[in-house]
Amino acid sequence: MTDLVTRALRPQELRTASGLFRAALHAKPLSDEEWPVAEQAYQPGRNLGVFDSGTGELLGTARSTDADLTVPGGATVPLAAVTGVGVRADRTRRGVLTELMRAQLDDFSRRAVPAASLYATEGVIYGRFGYGVATLSRSLTVNSRLARLRPEVPAGGECELLDLDTAPERLPGIYADMARLPGMMTRSSYWWRSMWIALRKTDEPVVTVLHHGPHGADGFALYRVVGKQSGFVGTMRLLDLQAGSAEAFAGLWRFLLGVDLVDEIRADGRPLGEPVELLFTDPRACEVTATADETWLRLIDVPTALAARSWEGEPLVVEVNDPMLASNTGSFLVGPDGVERTDSAPRLRLGVDALAMIYLGGWRPSALARVGRVRLAGEGVAEQADRLFGTRATPWCGTFF
Numbered sequence: 001m002t003d004l005v006t007r008a009l010r011p012q013e014l015r016t017a018s019g020l021f022r023a024a025l026h027a028k029p030l031s032d033e034e035w036p037v038a039e040q041a042y043q044p045g046r047n048l049g050v051f052d053s054g055t056g057e058l059l060g061t062a063r064s065t066d067a068d069l070t071v072p073g074g075a076t077v078p079l080a081a082v083t084g085v086g087v088r089a090d091r092t093r094r095g096v097l098t099e100l101m102r103a104q105l106d107d108f109s110r111r112a113v114p115a116a117s118l119y120a121t122e123g124v125i126y127g128r129f130g131y132g133v134a135t136l137s138r139s140l141t142v143n144s145r146l147a148r149l150r151p152e153v154p155a156g157g158e159c160e161l162l163d164l165d166t167a168p169e170r171l172p173g174i175y176a177d178m179a180r181l182p183g184m185m186t187r188s189s190y191w192w193r194s195m196w197i198a199l200r201k202t203d204e205p206v207v208t209v210l211h212h213g214p215h216g217a218d219g220f221a222l223y224r225v226v227g228k229q230s231g232f233v234g235t236m237r238l239l240d241l242q243a244g245s246a247e248a249f250a251g252l253w254r255f256l257l258g259v260d261l262v263d264e265i266r267a268d269g270r271p272l273g274e275p276v277e278l279l280f281t282d283p284r285a286c287e288v289t290a291t292a293d294e295t296w297l298r299l300i301d302v303p304t305a306l307a308a309r310s311w312e313g314e315p316l317v318v319e320v321n322d323p324m325l326a327s328n329t330g331s332f333l334v335g336p337d338g339v340e341r342t343d344s345a346p347r348l349r350l351g352v353d354a355l356a357m358i359y360l361g362g363w364r365p366s367a368l369a370r371v372g373r374v375r376l377a378g379e380g381v382a383e384q385a386d387r388l389f390g391t392r393a394t395p396w397c398g399t400f401f
């Protein structure tokens with residue numbers, strides 16, 4: 001096998017990396033017109049390449065952008081949002097991704113970023129690198145003809161349409177001011193740039209709706225209407241909906257259901273705990289068509305991540321095993337009074353990937369114990385662990401990257 005050289009990409013190499021990633025996803029390279037805009041979504045210093053030491057060719061790439069992740073209790077920790085992972089089709093299954101992941105985790109560790117997160121194209125790829133499914137989401141189809149709002153649903157405030165020239169000035173600030181669930185992240189300027197690039201490329205116009213509450217704009221939705229084969233009526237694809245209040249949630253749905261020439265609304269990536277079906281006199285007007293893994297979380301600095309979130313109930317000694325980042329391996333006394341390393345015997349033992357799965361409250365420790373991902377020792381420890389790691393809100397990210 002050829003030797004691999006792994007290093008940060010130089011600015012002039014980013015376009016090749018973009019082409020490689022897009023080819024790995026079976027997409028066309030960006031045009032000369034598209035590239036100068038797309039390039040602005042790359043955060044300097046966060047772009048990695050693996051090269052063939054003999055030919056100097058780029059074989060694989062991965063990148064990330066900086067964000068903050070909201071953890072249970074409401075605190076935030078720095079997060080690396082990993083994306084753009086691809087290996088040339090003629091060089092797969094020879095350890096290129098493994099090399100990228102090793103270099104990326106080392107880089108995050110060196111820069112003291114306690115967590116990384118990603119959306120995976122396939123479920124088999126990232127577990128071996130310590131990532132675990134930390135948030136889940138569901139896909140919905142709302143039948144506009146059946147969907148009648150119940151009388152007690154909040155009226156909501158005024159909704160205002162924005163075009164794609166004004167939305168970039170307004171939405172980032174509104175999102176930044178919203179309260180965030182565990183699992184949600186800040187949206188960097190790099191993220192917003194990628195978003196506007198993608199939205200400008202769609203065949204149908206993208207509509208942005210702003211919801212105004214009593215204290216100003218407190219929610220927004222983005223959609224486009226597709227598939228108008230029969231006459232003028234089509235399917236609304238809800239691309240994003242962020243509501244900072246019950247009024248905003250109800251008001252935005254009320255608006256969406258009132259849009260003419262739409263017979264159904266489809267939404268992917270919605271939170272598990274979002275009560276869309278309960279808006280309607282007939283809850284079956286909203287069909288849940290899929291539930292899927294949303295984000296995969298990697299805890300880079302376990303003690304820092306554990307100390308950042310809130311805990312309830314009795315303290316517990318947790319033993320973590322991390323084959324890639326040795327400083328995470330060890331036992332920690334975890335409880336409402338804090339987190340500290342300990343030599344005491346553990347009552348809950350798990351790998352760093354399983355810890356990521358229960359960290360935001362997406363899974364219960366007892367559920368993972370049932371499938372062998374967590375080992376529990378002692379009577380009552382399942383209930384104790386479920387209480388300790390439990391969260392009030394179901395975690396959700398809601399920011400695709």
Ligand SMILES: CC(=O)SCCNC(=O)CCNC(=O)[C@H](O)C(C)(C)COP(=O)(O)OP(=O)(O)OC[C@H]1O[C@@H](n2cnc3c(N)ncnc32)[C@H](O)[C@@H]1OP(=O)(O)O
Nearest residue numbers: 024083084085086087092093094095096097098118120121
């Ligand atoms: C966050 C994101 O950007 S998600 C986007 C991910 N990218 C894609 O899906 C694009 C298409 N796929 C690819 O580019 C590549 O196949 C990648 C990046 C998924 C994997 O790259 P590779 O260089 O082949 O991975 P590498 O050789 O390091 O594999 C490591 C191990 O994972 C396994 N593996 C990696 N990818 C896959 C896969 N898609 N299916 C099954 N097993 C896989 C390998 O078999 C290997 O196992 P082993 O250690 O037991 O032999």
